[in-house]
Amino acid sequence: MIDPKKQAEIVHKSLKKRYRKEKRFRAYGILAITIALASLIVLFADIINKGHTGFLKTTITLDVEMNAETMYLEDPTDPDAVRMADFVEPLIQSLSEILPEATEEDRGKLRGLINPYASSQLRDELVANPDWMGTTQTITFLAHSNVDVYNKHKGNEAYSIKLSEEQQQYVDKLRDKGVIETSFNDVFFTSGDSRDPARAGVLGAIVGSLLVMFVTLVLSFPIGVAAAIYLEEFAPRNRITDFIEVNINNLAAVPSIIFGLLGLAVFINLFGMPRSVPFVGGLVLTLMTLPTIIISSRAAIKSVPPSIREAAEGVGASKMQVVLHHVLPLAMPGMLTGSIIGMAQALGETAPLLLIGMVAFIVEIPEGFFDAATVLPVQVFLWAGSPELAFIERASAAIMVLLAFLLSMNALAIWLRKRLERRW
Amino acid sequence: MSKLKTALTSIALAGSLAAISVPAMARDTINIVGSSTVYPFATVVAERFGNQGDFPTPKLESTGSGGGLKIFCQGIGTNHPDITNASRRIKASEIELCKSNGVEEITEFRIGSDGIVIASSKEAEHMDLTLQQLFLALGEKVPVDGKWVKNPYKNWSDIDSSLPNKKIVVMGPPPTSGTRDSFNEQGLAAGCDTLPEAAELAEEEHAAICESIREDGAFIEAGENDNLIVQKLVGDTGLYGIFGYSFLEENADRLQAAKLDGVEPKPELIAEDKYPLARSMFFYVKKAHIGVVPGIAEYAAEFISPAAMGPNGYLKDVGLIVPTRDQLMVLQTKLKEMPNLTADDLK
Numbered sequence: 085m086i087d088p089k090k091q092a093e094i095v096h097k098s099l100k101k102r103y104r105k106e107k108r109f110r111a112y113g114i115l116a117i118t119i120a121l122a123s124l125i126v127l128f129a130d131i132i133n134k135g136h137t138g139f140l141k142t143t144i145t146l147d148v149e150m151n152a153e154t155m156y157l158e159d160p161t162d163p164d165a166v167r168m169a170d171f172v173e174p175l176i177q178s179l180s181e182i183l184p185e186a187t188e189e190d191r192g193k194l195r196g197l198i199n200p201y202a203s204s205q206l207r208d209e210l211v212a213n214p215d216w217m218g219t220t221q222t223i224t225f226l227a228h229s230n231v232d233v234y235n236k237h238k239g240n241e242a243y244s245i246k247l248s249e250e251q252q253q254y255v256d257k258l259r260d261k262g263v264i265e266t267s268f269n270d271v272f273f274t275s276g277d278s279r280d281p282a283r284a285g286v287l288g289a290i291v292g293s294l295l296v297m298f299v300t301l302v303l304s305f306p307i308g309v310a311a312a313i314y315l316e317e318f319a320p321r322n323r324i325t326d327f328i329e330v331n332i333n334n335l336a337a338v339p340s341i342i343f344g345l346l347g348l349a350v351f352i353n354l355f356g357m358p359r360s361v362p363f364v365g366g367l368v369l370t371l372m373t374l375p376t377i378i379i380s381s382r383a384a385i386k387s388v389p390p391s392i393r394e395a396a397e398g399v400g401a402s403k404m405q406v407v408l409h410h411v412l413p414l415a416m417p418g419m420l421t422g423s424i425i426g427m428a429q430a431l432g433e434t435a436p437l438l439l440i441g442m443v444a445f446i447v448e449i450p451e452g453f454f455d456a457a458t459v460l461p462v463q464v465f466l467w468a469g470s471p472e473l474a475f476i477e478r479a480s481a482a483i484m485v486l487l488a489f490l491l492s493m494n495a496l497a498i499w500l501r502k503r504l505e506r507r508w
Numbered sequence: 509m510s511k512l513k514t515a516l517t518s519i520a521l522a523g524s525l526a527a528i529s530v531p532a533m534a535r536d537t538i539n540i541v542g543s544s545t546v547y548p549f550a551t552v553v554a555e556r557f558g559n560q561g562d563f564p565t566p567k568l569e570s571t572g573s574g575g576g577l578k579i580f581c582q583g584i585g586t587n588h589p590d591i592t593n594a595s596r597r598i599k600a601s602e603i604e605l606c607k608s609n610g611v612e613e614i615t616e617f618r619i620g621s622d623g624i625v626i627a628s629s630k631e632a633e634h635m636d637l638t639l640q641q642l643f644l645a646l647g648e649k650v651p652v653d654g655k656w657v658k659n660p661y662k663n664w665s666d667i668d669s670s671l672p673n674k675k676i677v678v679m680g681p682p683p684t685s686g687t688r689d690s691f692n693e694q695g696l697a698a699g700c701d702t703l704p705e706a707a708e709l710a711e712e713e714h715a716a717i718c719e720s721i722r723e724d725g726a727f728i729e730a731g732e733n734d735n736l737i738v739q740k741l742v743g744d745t746g747l748y749g750i751f752g753y754s755f756l757e758e759n760a761d762r763l764q765a766a767k768l769d770g771v772e773p774k775p776e777l778i779a780e781d782k783y784p785l786a787r788s789m790f791f792y793v794k795k796a797h798i799g800v801v802p803g804i805a806e807y808a809a810e811f812i813s814p815a816a817m818g819p820n821g822y823l824k825d826v827g828l829i830v831p832t833r834d835q836l837m838v839l840q841t842k843l844k845e846m847p848n849l850t851a852d853d854l855k
Contacts (some may be wrong), residue, residue, distance in 0.1 A: 167560075200791035200822070204559050245738075246758075279551045358587050359539070360567060445551045447558055448537070456537060456567040471548075 131487075135480025137236045142227040143271040143283065144198060144258070146178040149220045150210065160214040171203035171210075175225070182263060183254055193251050197258075199226040199282050226271070227264060229281040231255055235264060236477075243473060272481065276447045277463065281474030284467070286482050288449045292362055292442075292457030293431060293489070295450060299366020300430055302375060305423050307370075308377030312419070315378070316385040317407050319390040336375035343372045344436030352440060359441030363453040368436045373426035380422020384415040417504035424497040428490050434461045460486045533803055534608050535586040538566035542576030542593030545622060545687075546789045549828050550593050550811075556822065557810045563803035566591075580590035580792065581606035590797040590804050594623070594790045595690075600851045613795035616849045617839060620817060621829045623753035623778035624691050624785040625765040626678070632745040633672040635766035639784055641667050642768070643699030645676050646727055648720035651705035659722045679730040679737055680721070690720040691750060695768075698784065714748060738762065753778060754827025778829050789828075795846060805843070814838040 152158050157169035172195065179194045180186050180315060186194055199205075204224040209223065210216055221268035227235070230246040237243035244252055258264040276288030295449060319325045349355045357364050388411050394408045437443060443462050450457035458466075460482060467479035540550060547570040551846045557761060558565025571579060580592035581602060598616065606614060626637065637645075644667045649656045664671035681688040699707045700718035721727045730737050730749070738748045742762050753763040753773055756765055765773045771783045778786040791811070798804045810816060816823045817839075822828050831839065 200825075201559065242739075279548070279555050352587075356587055358535070359589075360569065441569050443569065445547070445554065445568035445570075447555055456539075 099186060130479050131483050134281045135477055135482075135484050138477035138479075138481025139269050139272065140266050141271055142232040142235045143224050143265055143267060144179075144202075144227050144231075145224045145263055145265065146175060146182075147220050147222050148174050148178050148206065148216060150174065150216050152217060158216075160210050160217060166207060166211060169207070171206045175202055175206065182261065183257065186250075186254070190250065193248060193254070196247070196251060197228055197231050199228050200280060201283060202226065211505060226282045229472060230266070232282050233474045233477075234455060235259065235266060246473070249488060252387060272478070276449050277445060277458070277466070278447060279445075281470075281472050281478055284475070284478055286460065286463060286485055288446060289458055289463035289482070290485070292365075292446075292450050293459040295362035295453055295457060296365040296369060296459055297431060299363055299426060300369045301423070301427060302427070303366065303370040304373045304377055308374050308423065309381050309419055311374075312378050312381030312385060312415070313412070316382050317403070331379055332375050336379060339435075340372050340433055341435040341439070343368050344439035346371065347490075348439045349438060358454060360444050360446070360456040360458075362450060362457045362496065364440050365437055365442050365457075365459065366453075368440060369430040369433060372433065372436060373423075373430050376426035376429065377419075377423050380426070381415070381419040384418025384422065385411060387418065388414045413507060417501050419498045420504070421501050424493055424500070427491045428497075431459075431489060431493070432461050432486065434459075434465055460504045462487065514716045527801045537564045538591065538801055538803055538807055539589040540566050540593065540791075541569045541571045541579050541589045542591075542791070543573040543595040543789070544570045544646050545573075545595035545787075546593035546619070549619070549789070549826055550791070550825065553807070553811045555817055556816070557803075560810075563672070563806065566803075566807060575763060577602045577792075578605070580794065581609055581611055583609045584611055584794070584796045584853055586801065590794050590796075590801050591807070592792050594792065595787060597788070597790060597854065598681060598849070600854055603849065603854075611794060611796070613848045615793045615842065615846045616853070617791050617793070617812060617842060618831070618835070619789050619791060619811060619828075619839075620823070620831050621778050621781070621786050621788050623773050623783050623787070623829065624687055624695065624750060625753050625756045626748055626750055626768070627741065627756050627763045627765045628748045628761055629724045629742050629745050630764050632747075632764070633674070634764060635671060635748075636770065637671070637753050637766050638702075638769050639695060639699035640702045641671065641699070642775050643696050643703070643718070646678060646721050647696060647700065647718070648719050648722045651703060654705065656705070656717060658721045659724070659726075662726075673763060677728065677746060678726065678748045678750060679728045679740065682729045687750070687752060691785065692721070694785050694787065694838075696721070752827065753829060756825070759760065775829050776832065777834050779835065792849070793846070795848070798846075805846075809843055812836065 095265055115232050151174065154173045155169050155171065159165055161304060163438045175198050176191055176194050178242070179197065180191070183194070205225060206223065209221075226232075231251075233243045234247050234252065247255070253475060255264060271283060272285045275283060275285035275288055278284040315325065315329070347364060351364050351367055392410050392414065393406055396410045401409065434443070437459060443465065444456065444458055445466070446456050446458050464479050464482045466488065510578050524845050538554075539597075540554070547568065551568055554566040554568055557563065569589075573596055576589075576592040577594060580589050582588050587675065595655070598614075603614075603633045606612075626642075628635070644659075645661060645664065647659055650661070651657075652660060661667050661676060663673055663675055665673040680691065684710075697715075700714075706714065706718060730740075737751065738755075738759050741747050741749050748766070753775075756763055756773070768784045771777055773783050773785075777783045781788070791808075793804060793808055799814060813821075815821055817828070817836060818824075819830065819833075821830060830836075
């Protein structure tokens with residue numbers, strides 16, 4: 085027996101130590117959160133810092149003289165004549181009128197200021213408006229991507245490396261004259277991938293992502309919910325269901341690349357489906373998200389209070405009526421939240437898509453489930469690996485678009501939960 | 509309640525509809541797979557080709573040369589690619605694989621070259637290396653008095669007194685890069701093979717010793733940021749860098765390249781395979797698909813057209829070492845005749 089007075093003294097002595105311990109424990113917690121937040125802020129700051137210029141484009145507005153002689157083109161309605169015509173010459177002539185100091189030898193340098201595809205833009209516009217022949221039109225072209233980065237990062241030497249000194253002077257002069265302008269980069273949101281950073285856009289990847297997500301949602305949600313309801317409400321508890329449960333939990337932790345291999349072996353090699361299509365991508369991501377949806381749906385069903393079931397059974401509802409009329413509506417918010425989070429995970433996935441050929445250079449915007457397509461994170465991956473400086477900011481801008489999608493999906497999950505959830 | 513039910517049923521219905529409507533499809537887009545080294549050139553051609561408006565832009569996957577040939581040789585039919593790119597020649601075993609899957613007729617196009625250079629600042633001393641010296645400078649283990657020991661050489665002049673008396677510091681590509689693979693194979697291993705000691709190595713030892721780069725700080729993995737390497741090389745005359753030729757050309761006013769086995773990396777010498785670290789690039793066309801998938805022959809024609817690969821072609825702007833005039837003429841006749849590639853051609 086210890087004397088109670090002594091005991092109180094011991095407690096009293098240790099009290100300070102215990103308080104200190106608690107304080108330290110809290111400090112650890114705060115420290116952990118600060119580290120997590122700080123790295124998040126650094127990451128976001130870096131992405132935004134590098135990428136905000138990706139939302140800007142540089143354009144050159146030129147008065148182009150549609151002269152039959154310089155273009156070697158008499159009749160713009162004749163496709164063969166158009167193919168042989170020279171659409172670069174009028175652009176360079178127009179530029180050299182603005183920059184009289186550029187000599188005959190500097191023509192190559194002038195050419196380096198205009199986007200390599202400006203000539204095809206001129207061609208397309210002229211073919212659409214054949215009556216322009218012989219007139220002078222003011223047309224806005226994209227600048228070359230080297231001019232683009234130089235113009236947007238004035239004073240930063242790393243970005244001017246690709247332009248010669250004369251070219252830099254030309255650009256400065258053109259900007260002072262208002263020929264070169266910076267504006268919102270609508271090209272980025274209205275076009276597909278391109279090897280030319282100035283023309284590259286995320287629309288193809290966004291459409292691809294939406295198609296893939298649609299297939300994933302339409303397949304994984306009903307299958308996942310049905311599996312969860314059966315396992316939770318109807319399945320007998322025995323070894324087989326235990327085995328299934330262990331496997332579902334295991335599948336949720338399987339690295340996503342494995343699902344890609346499975347997709348390659350089963351859907352492409354066995355069923356002979358085409359490579360690089362959103363349908364197969366959706367199937368693979370369905371396999372990947374199913375365990376997440378099943379687990380969260382089961383948790384949602386479990387959290388419906390037993391009193392509700394008992395009350396329904398008490399007034400004579402059948403098992404099916406109990407589930408469909410009472411349990412399912414109450415569990416729905418949890419199921420939806422789980423599914424949306426699973427989908428958000430799938431939206432950010434690249435590894436499984438690598439193997440089924442969705443990591444590819446695709447210029448055309450996909451129009452259906454069986455058109456070659458790529459997705460947003462893959463687009464980021466492809467651009468981040470490109471050597472051109474201008475692609476780095478495009479990649480960061482694409483990351484921001486991807487993050488915006490993820491944030492809105494998570495916000496939707498929270499909103500749905502808040503709106504539909506019932507508390508007891 | 510009923511709303512929820514209809515919503516669920518419609519989702520389930522849509523799901524099953526999507527699942528059963530897998531068509532056996534005709535394809536109007538050319539599918540291309542293959543080497544990541546050729547990818548930057550092929551994508552430019554593909555985009556130009558699509559931009560002309562006659563055919564849709566081909567789809568390109570960067571799978572690596574070996575991976576591309578494997579998929580390419582999988583069979584005939586619209587589910588298989590039409591063209592594969594490679595930064596090395598097809599192997600006899602791969603032609604066999606193609607044959608066993610019914611891909612009997614393929615045509616090879618050699619589309620130009622790429623060289624790996626060892627560059628330094630213009631102010632640095634010009635080096636004239638042999639491949640053997642290159643291996644001795646960068647190999648993980650080198651033979652000293654008949655025994656393989658950890659690389660003892662600190663300065664270039666330790667290897668040969670004709671080389672500069674400077675510390676060996678070389679920046680190069682990381683192991684994930686194709687340039688590094690080629691450098692290991694064509695540079696280090698070739699240099700290693702000139703040593704009498706290498707002949708005594710067992711086969712598995714040979715690859716391990718002859719293709720490993722030292723890790724004691726003399727070789728720095730520099731990642732893929734080209735501009736950073738240039739700035740470092742210009743700032744430090746003791747530094748050497750390993751990268752693709754196109755990059756040297758772009759910075760020709762500030763950088764110079766070392767001679768290898770007495771050969772300078774000049775476009776003509778690389779195109780003719782005289783420079784030891786030159787590698788050729790190819791693409792292979794599946795003849796059975798011509799006429800089935802529209803535009804294959806036209807795409808090949810665009811790739812080898814003078815507008816793309818001529819002396820002023822747009823591929824030169826992207827850094828391709830374009831073929832010589834004679835090689836270009838050979839390609840043009842190849843396009844007309846589309847000869848089949850056989851295992852005998854590889855010898």
